[in-house]
Structure formats: C-alpha cells, structure tokens
Amino acid sequence: MSNRMVKLARRPKGMVKRDDFTIEDGPVPEPGAGEMRVKIEYISLDPAMRGWMNDTKSYSPPVGLGEVMRSFSAGTVEKSNNPAFKSGDAVQGMFGVRRYAISKGERVLKVDTRQAPLQRWIGGLGMPGWTAYFGLLEVGQPKAGETVVVSAASGAVGSVVGQIAKIKGCRAVGIAGGPDKCRYVTQELGFDACIDYKAGNLAAQLKEACPKGIDVNFENVGGEILDTVLLQMNVFGRIALCGLISAYNATEAPAGPKNIRAVLTQRLKMQGLIVTDWASRVPEAITQLGQWHKEGKLKIREDVREGGIDAFPDVLNLLYTSGNFGKLVLKV
Ligand SMILES: NC(=O)c1ccc[n+]([C@@H]2O[C@H](COP(=O)([O-])OP(=O)(O)OC[C@H]3O[C@@H](n4cnc5c(N)ncnc54)[C@H](OP(=O)(O)O)[C@@H]3O)[C@@H](O)[C@H]2O)c1
Structure with missing residues (x-):
C-alpha cells in the first residue's frame, strides 16, 4: 500500500476542480524519534477547506502550493516511538488528505471508539x-x-x-x-x-x-x-x-x-x-457532548462517502451544493 495524498496544485477559482490538485503516491513513511505513524481511516470534509486554499488574510495561513491539503482526520496509530501513544490507539488530528501521516502527537486526541464510532470523533463529537x-x-x-x-x-x-x-x-x-x-x-x-x-x-x-x-x-x-x-x-x-x-x-x-x-x-x-479560540477547553466540550449523546439528547448523523483519497475534490464540492446530509466524511 502506498501513501496516496492530495496536494494543492493551484489556487482554485470558484468551486474546486480536479486540476486544482495533484494526487500522488509516496512511500509509507517511517516514524522517527518521538513520532508515530497514523493510518488514516476517515477524512473530514469541512467548508473551511475552501478558504484554506485562498491566499488571503485569515485565521490560519493558506495551504501552500505543492503542500498536502490540510484536513482533520481520524485513524489508528500503526507504529509509535512516542510514549504517549501506542499501536492500536484510535486518534484524531490534523493529519491531511492522505493515507498515512507522521505526527509528533501535537494536538492529537485519543478517542474512545467504544463510546462512539471513529468517524463521529471528527463530526458531532469533534x-x-x-x-x-x-x-x-x-x-x-x-x-x-x-x-x-x-x-x-x-x-x-x-x-x-x-x-x-x-x-x-x-x-x-x-x-x-x-x-x-x-x-x-x-x-x-x-x-x-x-x-x-x-x-x-x-x-x-x-x-x-x-x-x-x-x-x-x-x-x-x-x-x-x-x-x-x-x-x-x-x-x-x-x-x-x-x-x-x-x-x-x-x-x-x-x-x-x-x-x-x-x-x-x-x-x-x-x-x-x-x-x-477555545482550544484549552476542548476536554469540557468532549465530556459534555459525549454525556448528552449517551443520554440520547444529542443525535449525530454522518454522511460517509466511499471513493478513497481520489474522490476528495468531488466529495468536497457536495458541501457547497447542499449535497451532504449530515457531517460529510470521506472513507479512505
Ligand atoms: N467558525 C468556526 O470555527 C467553524 C467551525 C466549523 C464550521 N464552521 C462553519 O459552519 C458552517 C457549517 O459547517 P458544517 O461543517 O456543519 O457543514 P454542513 O452544514 O454539514 O454542510 C454544509 C451545508 O451548508 C448548506 N449550504 C451550502 N451552500 C449554501 C447556500 N448557498 N445557501 C444556504 N445553505 C447552503 C447546505 O445545507 P442545506 O442543504 O440546508 O442548504 C450544506 O449541506 C460553515 O459555514 C462552516 O464554515 C465554522
């Protein structure tokens, strides 16, 4: 299995087109000291992604041309040299639109897949x-x-x-x-x-x-x-x-x-x-949302799309054409 990934090739005008990206294969990366390799299973499609592709003043720098497209994703730790994570841990973080990511564990959350399925941790509980x-x-x-x-x-x-x-x-x-x-x-x-x-x-x-x-x-x-x-x-x-x-x-x-x-x-x-703005209070949100979800007061729906990494541009556009029904997620 290669590390298939989506890179931003040019700044889109209007809706994204396939030619705005290159889809490439790389080797499966090896984690270095203090790092882990995450096998990504679900990629979150977020409306903000379109803004991240523009070179304008915003709350975060734009994705650079030739860089892997930024995204929230959820997956499983496959190999870890980081004592805070072990092989088999389910995690979510900003891993990008690719099959495998190397991470030092910064802003990576361990999630409990007995409490809710993995994809929900980049949706209603994410x-x-x-x-x-x-x-x-x-x-x-x-x-x-x-x-x-x-x-x-x-x-x-x-x-x-x-x-x-x-x-x-x-x-x-x-x-x-x-x-x-x-x-x-x-x-x-x-x-x-x-x-x-x-x-x-x-x-x-x-x-x-x-x-x-x-x-x-x-x-x-x-x-x-x-x-x-x-x-x-x-x-x-x-x-x-x-x-x-x-x-x-x-x-x-x-x-x-x-x-x-x-x-x-x-x-x-x-x-x-x-x-x-509330990054330091995320644990509070996870606890409260999880509690309401458990009590049946908070219902959550995902719209999971097949097609893998290659489907990214087309699936992203569903958000802007009312094509999704629930949290839009791409299965890798
Ligand atoms: N500020 C933040 O930190 C932050 C974080 C996350 C999300 N957001 C924002 O929250 C909003 C919702 O995001 P989401 O992830 O929950 O997406 P979502 O609601 O699951 O999906 C997008 C929905 O927007 C509606 N829509 C799209 N184009 C529209 C249009 N021209 N007129 C009216 N409705 C339109 C569609 O629903 P209908 O079928 O009902 O039209 C579409 O299904 C977005 O604006 C996103 O940027 C902000």
Whole structure:
C-alpha cells in the first residue's frame, strides 16, 4: 500500500476542480524519534477547506502550493516511538488528505471508539461539535425561553447547535434546504420548527416560526439568509457568526449584508468565532457532548462517502451544493 495524498496544485477559482490538485503516491513513511505513524481511516470534509486554499488574510495561513491539503482526520496509530501513544490507539488530528501521516502527537486526541464510532470523533463529537458548543453557549449566550435560529440546520454544526438550544430550554428554529432535511431536523432532532429556504418566502416562514422574534442567530450561511434574519432580531439579540458558506466559492465580493442597520437599531451583538479560540477547553466540550449523546439528547448523523483519497475534490464540492446530509466524511 502506498501513501496516496492530495496536494494543492493551484489556487482554485470558484468551486474546486480536479486540476486544482495533484494526487500522488509516496512511500509509507517511517516514524522517527518521538513520532508515530497514523493510518488514516476517515477524512473530514469541512467548508473551511475552501478558504484554506485562498491566499488571503485569515485565521490560519493558506495551504501552500505543492503542500498536502490540510484536513482533520481520524485513524489508528500503526507504529509509535512516542510514549504517549501506542499501536492500536484510535486518534484524531490534523493529519491531511492522505493515507498515512507522521505526527509528533501535537494536538492529537485519543478517542474512545467504544463510546462512539471513529468517524463521529471528527463530526458531532469533534471539531464541528465543539464549534456548536462554544459558539452557541459563549457567543450566543442563550437563555431559557429565548428563540434560537440556526442556518444549515441539518449539518454537522447546525444540528448540534439546535439540540443544545433545546437542552438549554430555548425554542430552536432551523433553516435548511428541502423537505427531507427539515423533516429530519424537527422529527429526529427535536427542533421546534425548520424552515425550507428553498421553498421561498423565507421572511414570512421565519415570522411564523418565530412569533416572539429572534434572540440568538447562529449564522452558518450568510447572504440572503442572514439578511432576512437580521430584520427579525429582537433588541439586544446576539449573532454568533460561525460561517458564511454561501460565499465560500464566490468570485466577487458579496454585496451585503444589506440589513446591517438592524445591528444599530436593535442594539445587536454580532461576533465572529473560530473554534480554536477555545482550544484549552476542548476536554469540557468532549465530556459534555459525549454525556448528552449517551443520554440520547444529542443525535449525530454522518454522511460517509466511499471513493478513497481520489474522490476528495468531488466529495468536497457536495458541501457547497447542499449535497451532504449530515457531517460529510470521506472513507479512505
Ligand atoms: N467558525 C468556526 O470555527 C467553524 C467551525 C466549523 C464550521 N464552521 C462553519 O459552519 C458552517 C457549517 O459547517 P458544517 O461543517 O456543519 O457543514 P454542513 O452544514 O454539514 O454542510 C454544509 C451545508 O451548508 C448548506 N449550504 C451550502 N451552500 C449554501 C447556500 N448557498 N445557501 C444556504 N445553505 C447552503 C447546505 O445545507 P442545506 O442543504 O440546508 O442548504 C450544506 O449541506 C460553515 O459555514 C462552516 O464554515 C465554522
């Protein structure tokens, strides 16, 4: 078995194309002193990956041309010269889009596959779950009885946000694309309502689902959705700006938000968040999310795709075309 890997060949314009990457085979690497070799089993597809390919100012440096594409992944330690890890340990970390990774163990977490399957540790119990947990509780600051609206509600982050909102005694309203996703959000996840933004008339649907207005908006999408939500925010509402996926492949700067005046008139707080802001508190999120999951209060769904390393560019694009249903993961 070779070490097949995806490298960034050029900076994509719009949606990624296969030619934006080279897919290469290398030898299976040997760990040096203090290192371990991880056999990667699942690669996490995250919307942010598209931003990591751009050479613009951001929260992390761009992936360099010719470098292995950055990713969260989960796998098993195959060989270890690091006393903190042993062969057979299930782990997750930023191992990149490849079959084997060498790691010194920095920011690598051991995970318990008896508690949840390996792929869930890069999903609802991994980075997307931590984002929902800290983003909603720390930035959104929801209080019992308030109305929380979350976009991309059936997805990895959004699904967890709405369920935490329910646990905290809030009215949880999702926004998602299509009747199947909306049915899942209300019937399986227990949100109070879910709006199908593809059905049109978003403002009227939102008004009906949020008769007392919106206190917390957990924003994953931006564009028209954020603009519509802004006009229904209550005084002193909070907007946790987690993602703007509707613009990640845009080739021109977006025109909005058009209704930013609502931030002034309703005295809203809008704060961007990056999950690594709470890096030191990840164990807390893992414990709490794991507990809710065990108690059946937190349901988690993965969308696992076959095709291995070579399928990476096509599978990634599913995120931007509403093609995934649950946390998108590529099986290696
Ligand atoms: N700030 C952070 O630290 C952080 C960390 C993780 C994730 N995020 C952000 O959180 C958001 C969700 O990420 P995720 O991993 O949970 O992905 P996800 O929701 O599992 O998948 C992406 C979903 O976004 C929706 N979408 C895509 N393009 C859209 C558009 N033009 N208009 C409306 N909806 C669109 C689609 O759902 P529908 O079928 O419902 O349209 C798609 O299934 C992203 O914006 C991501 O960048 C931020």
